[in-house]
Amino acid sequence: MSNVEVLSKLEEIVGKDFASNSPEELFIYSQDPGVSHPRPVDFVAMPETVEEVQQIVRIANEEKIPIIPMGGGMTLSGLVIPVKGGIVLDMKRMDKIIEINETSRYALVEAGVTSGQIISYLNEKYPDLRAPFPDAPPSITLAGNALIHGSGYLSQKYGDHGAMINGLEVVLANGEVLKVGSCAMSKYWFTRGPIPDLVGLFTSAFGTMGIVTKLSIKLFPKPKFRDIVIGLIKDLDTIPELVLNLTKTDIPEDLMVALAEKPDFMKGYAILMLYINGDTQEELASKTKILKKMYRKNKATFMKMPPKYYDIFLEQPQFAAKAADFRKGGGFEYVGSFMPLEKIPEAIEIARDISLKYGIVPTQVSRIIGRGHAVMFAASYSFNRADPEDMEKARKALHETNEMVLNLGGLPWKAELGGQKLMIEKMDPNYKMLLKTIRNIVDPNGIMNPGNWEV
Amino acid sequence: MTSEAELDWKDIIHRCFRCGYCKFTYDYNDFNCPSYKKHRFETYSTGGRLWLIYGVINGDLQWSENLANVLYSCPTCGNCMENCRFEKFNFLLVDMIEAARAEATKSGFCPEKQKVLVERATNPEMWNPYGEPNSDNEALKKEYDLPDEAEWVYFIGCTSNYRQQNLRDATLRLLKKTGIDFTLVDEHCCTSPMLRTGQVDCASDFMNYNIARIKNAGASKVVTSCAGCYRTLLKDYEKFGADLGFEVYHTGELIKKLLNDGKIKIASNYDKVITYHDPCHLGRHMDMYEVPREVIKQIPGIKFVEMERIRENAWCCGAGGGVKIGYPDWALEISKERLEEAKETGAAVLTSMCPFCKTNLSDANETFNMGFEVLDLIEILDQLDIEILE
Numbered sequence: 046m047s048n049v050e051v052l053s054k055l056e057e058i059v060g061k062d063f064a065s066n067s068p069e070e071l072f073i074y075s076q077d078p079g080v081s082h083p084r085p086v087d088f089v090a091m092p093e094t095v096e097e098v099q100q101i102v103r104i105a106n107e108e109k110i111p112i113i114p115m116g117g118g119m120t121l122s123g124l125v126i127p128v129k130g131g132i133v134l135d136m137k138r139m140d141k142i143i144e145i146n147e148t149s150r151y152a153l154v155e156a157g158v159t160s161g162q163i164i165s166y167l168n169e170k171y172p173d174l175r176a177p178f179p180d181a182p183p184s185i186t187l188a189g190n191a192l193i194h195g196s197g198y199l200s201q202k203y204g205d206h207g208a209m210i211n212g213l214e215v216v217l218a219n220g221e222v223l224k225v226g227s228c229a230m231s232k233y234w235f236t237r238g239p240i241p242d243l244v245g246l247f248t249s250a251f252g253t254m255g256i257v258t259k260l261s262i263k264l265f266p267k268p269k270f271r272d273i274v275i276g277l278i279k280d281l282d283t284i285p286e287l288v289l290n291l292t293k294t295d296i297p298e299d300l301m302v303a304l305a306e307k308p309d310f311m312k313g314y315a316i317l318m319l320y321i322n323g324d325t326q327e328e329l330a331s332k333t334k335i336l337k338k339m340y341r342k343n344k345a346t347f348m349k350m351p352p353k354y355y356d357i358f359l360e361q362p363q364f365a366a367k368a369a370d371f372r373k374g375g376g377f378e379y380v381g382s383f384m385p386l387e388k389i390p391e392a393i394e395i396a397r398d399i400s401l402k403y404g405i406v407p408t409q410v411s412r413i414i415g416r417g418h419a420v421m422f423a424a425s426y427s428f429n430r431a432d433p434e435d436m437e438k439a440r441k442a443l444h445e446t447n448e449m450v451l452n453l454g455g456l457p458w459k460a461e462l463g464g465q466k467l468m469i470e471k472m473d474p475n476y477k478m479l480l481k482t483i484r485n486i487v488d489p490n491g492i493m494n495p496g497n498w499e500v
Numbered sequence: 501m502t503s504e505a506e507l508d509w510k511d512i513i514h515r516c517f518r519c520g521y522c523k524f525t526y527d528y529n530d531f532n533c534p535s536y537k538k539h540r541f542e543t544y545s546t547g548g549r550l551w552l553i554y555g556v557i558n559g560d561l562q563w564s565e566n567l568a569n570v571l572y573s574c575p576t577c578g579n580c581m582e583n584c585r586f587e588k589f590n591f592l593l594v595d596m597i598e599a600a601r602a603e604a605t606k607s608g609f610c611p612e613k614q615k616v617l618v619e620r621a622t623n624p625e626m627w628n629p630y631g632e633p634n635s636d637n638e639a640l641k642k643e644y645d646l647p648d649e650a651e652w653v654y655f656i657g658c659t660s661n662y663r664q665q666n667l668r669d670a671t672l673r674l675l676k677k678t679g680i681d682f683t684l685v686d687e688h689c690c691t692s693p694m695l696r697t698g699q700v701d702c703a704s705d706f707m708n709y710n711i712a713r714i715k716n717a718g719a720s721k722v723v724t725s726c727a728g729c730y731r732t733l734l735k736d737y738e739k740f741g742a743d744l745g746f747e748v749y750h751t752g753e754l755i756k757k758l759l760n761d762g763k764i765k766i767a768s769n770y771d772k773v774i775t776y777h778d779p780c781h782l783g784r785h786m787d788m789y790e791v792p793r794e795v796i797k798q799i800p801g802i803k804f805v806e807m808e809r810i811r812e813n814a815w816c817c818g819a820g821g822g823v824k825i826g827y828p829d830w831a832l833e834i835s836k837e838r839l840e841e842a843k844e845t846g847a848a849v850l851t852s853m854c855p856f857c858k859t860n861l862s863d864a865n866e867t868f869n870m871g872f873e874v875l876d877l878i879e880i881l882d883q884l885d886i887e888i889l890e
């Protein structure tokens with residue numbers, strides 16, 4: 046099929062307004078806000094229904110055209126920029142919140158539902174419930190985030206967002222629709238076991254296994270009040286024990302250790318940002334009292350949050366995108382990684398050195414996941430989008446950070462192509478073999494975001 | 501050192517991260533950018549547009565009809581300016597889009613439909629974007645017994661003078677009732693349609709002409725019933741280096757002042773349920789949200805109800821930025837969404853303070869049979885008894 050024919054097929058399926066290969070759309074979809082080099086895109090399409098996704102996938106499969114599912118496109122690591130050209134499937138027209146189950150506490154949503162949408166929907170209609178979402182801008186999708194093992198303000202208590210998926214509806218490369226999780230045999234999308242867990246096939250797969258069209262994600266009760274209890278840490282080596290002791294109490298809901306030059310009070314310290322909640326102010330006060338004592342015992346200093354920063358730190362999602370302008374250049378990318386808690390002090394030191402080596406102000410955050418069973422360690426590198434040399438420095442810093450993470454026994458998270466390559470080099474051969482075998486069965490023509498996880 | 505405010509937009513355009521806050525309302529409950537909401541490609545968000553413009557500046561993209569189309573399918577409502585989280589951009593986003601339209605025009609890519617606005621406005625028989633024979637307003641002066649010189653000039657604006665004469669006449673009657681010393685001038689297009697569509701070449705001539713006319717009338721104050729003229733006179737004339745030498749008021753401000761100073765009083769009842777649509781050029785562009793509401797609240801008998809998206813969060817009517825002429829069907833769709841929102845309030849009357857909003861909202865009201873009475877607030881006041889207290 047010629048490009049003209051493919052476009053006209055896509056237009057037939059999704060409507061003339063929602064398929065394009067005009068240079069303007071291709072320009073925008075050939076790059077993301079991170080530091081990856083642009084890569085060519087052939088078409089962009091925005092389906093509205095599962096049937097439309099199926100029809101597009103069938104054509105792509107017949108014609109062996111790569112297909113790249115995209116939510117908000119905000120991973121920063123180039124995951125929705127095609128590696129081998131093809132159709133970018135922007136999922137954001139599939140934006141229905143299908144069901145909120147208040148008793149089994151889950152939301153069944155289409156793949157294009159944004160975090161902004163679910164936040165405002167629950168606030169208005171189900172004020173006692175909250176959804177897991179990251180500190181990414183509200184334009185990201187719940188599916189895109191959960192599918193990459195995202196994490197957020199509920200993760201210290203309840204684990205990463207991948208673990209909160211109850212079930213998925215997926216369009217496979219052959220155009221068939223698959224359901225995984227309890228929804229495979231029940232009308233309740235409430236759990237992913239006790240059956241062989243195929244949800245895992247689709248998480249952190251970066252679209253290589255299929256196109257997710259629906260997602261059921263766990264919801265959580267929402268206490269009335271939330272607060273932050275700041276601690277200053279001078280000696281990085283005390284972090285693992287401090288975190289262990291804090292998580293023993295079951296008090297922290299979200300627990301992060303941050304390293305930043307701004308605001309001024311954060312300079313020279315690792316800052317413990319510990320969020321608590323409760324249904325009464327008394328509850329918050331008593332939790333704060335326990336924490337203060339624990340800080341003292343563990344050589345951390347309690348600090349009253351300067352009032353002018355209070356709203357900034359308590360906003361949900363936090364306006365983390367401000368990091369994009371630290372160098373007045375509109376760009377940042379970070380190596381996120383899952384690290385063992387015991388390696389955090391070392392990771393912080395090495396990532397700080399990498400930052401300084403490339404003249405970038407060290408900016409890091411470690412978010413505790415599931416009471417310390419893992420830590421999402423992120424080292425962020427801001428760059429000036431208008432300065433190619435500056436961007437190259439950021440690329441080098443990212444690469445060295447990926448290496449550092451792997452050397453310390455951690456795993457790069459949502460890794461860009463270079464990071465994936467390093468991971469594959471380290472991967473157990475049988476893991477690789479099984480992954481390859483499954484890929485060949487699920488997607489024999491290699492149309493699903495090819496170039497990613499090339500084992 | 502240059503302060504952030506003085507930076508040229510070309511020096512900072514690459515600093516848009518394309519995070520997407522610009523698409524939403526404050527609380528993310530809906531997409532509030534009419535263009536993104538319709539097209540849904542990232543290309544049509546403000547961030548997308550900035551990236552395209554930067555692509556052109558960098559030589560990565562060439563001007564084309566489609567690129568111009570992306571830039572022109574934006575009613576410049578300013579929702580992005582309200583919701584962008586990067587302060588440096590807040591006041592500049594719409595300016596950047598308009599500046600890029602000017603570049604498109606220079607490169608020969610101003611769309612034909614928008615070109616017509618300026619072809620008509622520069623036609624010496626017309627001087628207005630509607631293609632009507634120019635009214636020098638002498639007949640109106642006679643009809644309303646207005647002097648050649650006065651303290652105030654009522655700057656009618658082309659939309660009121662050629663499309664919403666009822667608003668023009670209501671304003672004239674109301675101004676007469678209030679007893680202020682005012683007159684009319686032979687005004688030409690205020691330049692809003694030119695500036696909003698990037699056709700800026702002859703804007704200065706029009707500005708200088710209008711300023712000279714107003715000064716010739718000996719006026720120290722101008723009042724206009726048009727949100728577009730108001731924004732242009734107050735914001736854009738200065739940007740183009742024009743020296744106004746007179747104060748500019750919107751009719752809403754003047755009425756509010758007269759009411760608050762105890763000079764007039766509304767002496768009859770308006771027993772209807774009304775809701776108010778914030779015109780983008782008055783609201784987000786000029787921060788005027790309270791004035792019309794304060795006037796409404798002083799009308800005896802009125803039941804005022806608010807829509808969900810109001811003030812900084814208002815949904816645009818869809819007429820501005822050349823969208824009404826460039827994409828007439830889409831402009832109506834945008835207004836339809838506003839009318840549906842107004843329906844939910846139970847109001848019978850939808851009011852606003854912009855003749856352009858009134859035109860588009862009325863057109864949609866008729867096209868989709870929505871059953872509203874669409875009136876400018878001045879038209880409502882015109883129906884009531886105004887008592888002069890001094």
Ligand SMILES: Cc1cc2nc3c(=O)[nH]c(=O)nc-3n(C[C@H](O)[C@H](O)[C@H](O)COP(=O)(O)OP(=O)(O)OC[C@H]3O[C@@H](n4cnc5c(N)ncnc54)[C@H](O)[C@@H]3O)c2cc1C
Binds near residue numbers: 115136181196
């Ligand atoms: C300022 C900022 C702050 C951030 N903070 C956080 C944070 O606190 N926590 C966190 O977890 N992340 C964070 N991120 C990273 C990232 O933005 C989020 O994880 C985001 O949720 C990713 O979702 P998305 O919709 O943008 O996914 P996308 O980037 O669109 O997609 C992610 C991956 O999933 C695949 N995919 C998307 N949709 C589908 C589908 N329907 N079917 C199959 N595959 C699909 C894509 O192909 C891609 O490989 C942050 C990013 C930024 C820019």
